Amino acid sequence: MRISKLFGKTQREVPAEANTISHQLLLKTGMIHQVAAGVYSYLPLAWRVLKKIENIIRDEMDKAGGQELMMPALQPLELWQETGRDLAFGKSLFTFSDRRDRKLALGPTHEEVIAKMATSNVQSYRDLPLLVYHIQTKFRDEPRPRAGLLRVREFTMKDLYSLDADEEGLDQSYNKMLQAYQNIYARCGLPALLVEADSGAIGGKDSHEFMVITESGEDEIIYCPDCKYAANTDKAQGIKSKVENGEPLPIEEVETPGMATIEQVANFLRVPQSHTLKAVFYFADRKLVFAVIRGDIEVNEVKLKNILRCIELRLATEAEVVEAGIIAGSASPIGITGIKIIADDSITSGANFVAGANKPDTHFRNVNYPRDFRVDLVAKIARARAGEGCPKCGGKLSSTHGIEVGHIFKLGTFISQKLGAFFIDPNGVSHPIVMGSYGIGLGRLLAAIIEHSHDDKGIIWPISVAPYHIYLCPLYLENPQVTATAENLYSELEAQGLEVLFDDREESPGVKFNDADLLGIPIRVIISPRTLETNSVEIKWRSVKESELVPLEGIAARLKELVGAGLSRLSNSV
RNA sequence: CGGGGCGUAGCGCAGCCUGGUUAGCGCGCAGCGUUCGGGACGCUGAGGUCGGAGGUUCAAAUCCUCUCGCCCCGACCA
Incomplete structure (x- = not known):
């Protein structure tokens, strides 16, 4: 190719608001052109790179036994309603009506389509296992597209679906894909770290992400330098230190005038924040939920959402809290009834905590669980942090940032059951197909390669x-x-x-x-x-x-x- | 959705607060000449509905209202 004829010019200057390296370089090289928020054209140079990435992925999928096919981007909304995932995706699902007023969606992923197809193409255990994939445009109406190609609303994704007869089969398919993914990153010259991930409210027992470690990454990764443990912070389980605070003492009321935040209360009473309990209020599918956690630790909303099995979770506003009759600033589970209370297991990590007295400007000292209050559920809802103990080896956890360049899920039978994708086993008994799903975004992979491989030139x-x-x-x-x-x-x-x-x-x-x-x-x-x-x-x-x-x-x-x-x-x- | 900001030539920006010749600058682009082993220089030239609509005014890029788009932080994001 002669540069004089190449469509796409290098630029000397790029907009000041492009502040991730890959975004700047993609603009400066003239490889991409923005069409709308989170929507880009790929010019010839970028397209060639994308095609090469695509071919590497295709090659590895085929080697792993995958069969390529093609499913449409345009899908009936009905299909999404059948699995209920229209609600799970919420506003991220692009929907519209056709001329006959039928509701359609632009596919953000293709589990529904593949499961529906399996109903007519998989009937016997003899048809399994299967690995089928396609490389197709996906649409997701992200709340905030950003950083050039790193988070967009329209993108090309390779998604493969495994169909198996049982969990053992799924494990095998999953491992094949895990290996194929590692091959893909190696061939792209990209070191990708395998981390445990959250699989969302939809469930499935395992999920892993492949992360490229870089400062500009949106995801926080908790890892152990001593062993191989690494997990997305939405999934990571750090071992929290015990709080040494003596034997349980009698509960005692103290005045805390004007002290509302944990920081204020802890300073006022001269105790570390780890000696307090805090209350955080959420709306889970429009119902108020009360989360209790040690004062120095944050609630991880993904974990809470999974525990509650709810679709929508958001912090309650102060007005909503007040309206529910709760004394904001002095709230605690002590004596509260009529609200679902979820506690982090950190409330059992010590004794004699300071907690709200549910009375204005008043707190309790020496609060002990379960002596002084009850909760509906004790669970692990804390955000893991660097410095906590590694759940695998006990070492000290560190944290870093990364770009998610691949995500693999063991889905299980949730979707196949909803859509009637069953097969007959050798004994003539019907079972839902066990599914797995494996995705790589090509454009994001391209951007991640640049993030990882560049210099000041x-x-x-x-x-x-x-x-x-x-x-x-x-x-x-x-x-x-x-x-x-x-x-x-x-x-x-x-x-x-x-x-x-x-x-x-x-x-x-x-x-x-x-x-x-x-x-x-x-x-x-x-x-x-x-x-x-x-x-x-x-x-x-x-x-x-x-x-x-x-x-x-x-x-x-x-x-x-x-x-x-x-x-x-x-x-x-x- | 909350907070902040921006929309002026292909790109990057100034002008706006305090309304007033023909709307500027740099890069890029076209022509000519001199250069040129790490983003050269001179001369000449083309290129603009100042995001859109409405309003105030003798007069609007500039003030007001509405609206569209984009960016950043957060929320959010299988």
């Missing part, structure tokens, strides 16, 4: 996904020998099947070097009067500082060798 593409292998860069095109050599080499390389981006522009060396670095093509080949003096060209890898002069004689074969070696290095790393 631009992108550094791993050769397996680079839009082109070679940046052919002649300097001083007005020199006929340079032009002739470059044109000949360009034809020869293309004839060899190498992917060449030919910088045929009459620009100064500085401009060309900067664009070459910005675009991040793995191998840069310079032809100039200087190199031609010794009948050679200069070869430089984007990822290394030094360049070398290589004789012009046999250069095409030499480059082909280099590209081949680079490619096989990545594919052998799986």
Whole structure:
């Protein structure tokens, strides 16, 4: 490809509001163009990268025994109502009506469609197991799209569904996919960390995410440096320290004028926040719920939502709390009735806590569970934090941020039961198909590669996904020998099947070097009067500082060798 | 949904508070010339419904109302 003809120009400046690296570089290279909030066009360079990622994914899916098919983006809303997931997705589901006033949805995922299809294509245990997948556009009306391609409303996703007869089969399918995913990231030159994840209210026993560790990641990961434990903070279970506060003492009322927050109360009474209990009020599917947790720990709403098995969970407003007859600032479970009370197990981690007295400006000292109050349920609803104990080895947990580049779920039979996807076992007994679901967002993967592989000059593409292998860069095109050599080499390389981006522009060396670095093509080949003096060209890898002069004689074969070696290095790393 | 901000040439921005010639600047773009191994320079030139609608005024990019879009933080997000 000649740069002079390439659709998509590099920019010198990018909008100030683009503040993640991948977003900036994608704009600066001219690879993407925003059409609406969270909706982008991919220009030719980006599209080539996306296609390469797609082919790597397809290859690994096929190797794992996957069958590719294609399901529509357009789906009847009815299908979603049958599983009830229209409510679970809520406003993230794009819906509209057709000319006959039938409700339609743009598919955010395809479990329903595949399960429905299974009803007519899977009837016997002999039909199982199955791994079927497609690479299709997904639509999700995200509350807040952001960071370029990292969170968008329309994106391409590879989603594979496993259909099995039983849990053992599901485990096998899951492990196959887990391995295939690791191969994909390795081939994309991306170190992806496997972390335990929350599978949501829909259930299923296991779920893992693949995370690329980077500052700009939206997800917080809790991990143990001593063992392999790593989990999304929505899932992570840290072991909380015990609070040493003596033997239970008699409960005692104290005045705490004007003290409403935990911080204020703790300071006023001169106790650490870990010696207090706090009350947090939520609305779970329009019902008030009272959460109790140790004062120094936060409630994790995902965990609470899962415990409550509710669809919508939000903090109650102060007005709603007051209206329910609760004394905000001095609320506690002591003596409260008529409200569902969920407690974090941290309330059992010590003794003699300070808690609200349900009386204005008053708290209790020496509150002890279960002596002084009852709750409906004690559960683990705390947000895990760095510094807590590792649940696997007891070591000290750390935290970091990451980009979710893949998510795999053991779904179980929830969807197949709702949609009537059953099969007959060898004994003639009917069972719901056991499902798993495995997704990778291609655009996000592309952005994650940039987040992980760049420097202050631009992108550094791993050769397996680079839009082109070679940046052919002649300097001083007005020199006929340079032009002739470059044109000949360009034809020869293309004839060899190498992917060449030919910088045929009459620009100064500085401009060309900067664009070459910005675009991040793995191998840069310079032809100039200087190199031609010794009948050679200069070869430089984007990822290394030094360049070398290589004789012009046999250069095409030499480059082909280099590209081949680079490619096989990545594919052998799986 | 709450908070903050922005919309002026292909891109990045100034002008707005305090209304007043022909709406500026840089980059990019076109032509000519001189340069050029890490984003050169000179000259000439093209390019604008100032997001949209309504209003105030002799006069609106500028003030007012409404509206649309976009960004950032948070909430939220299988």
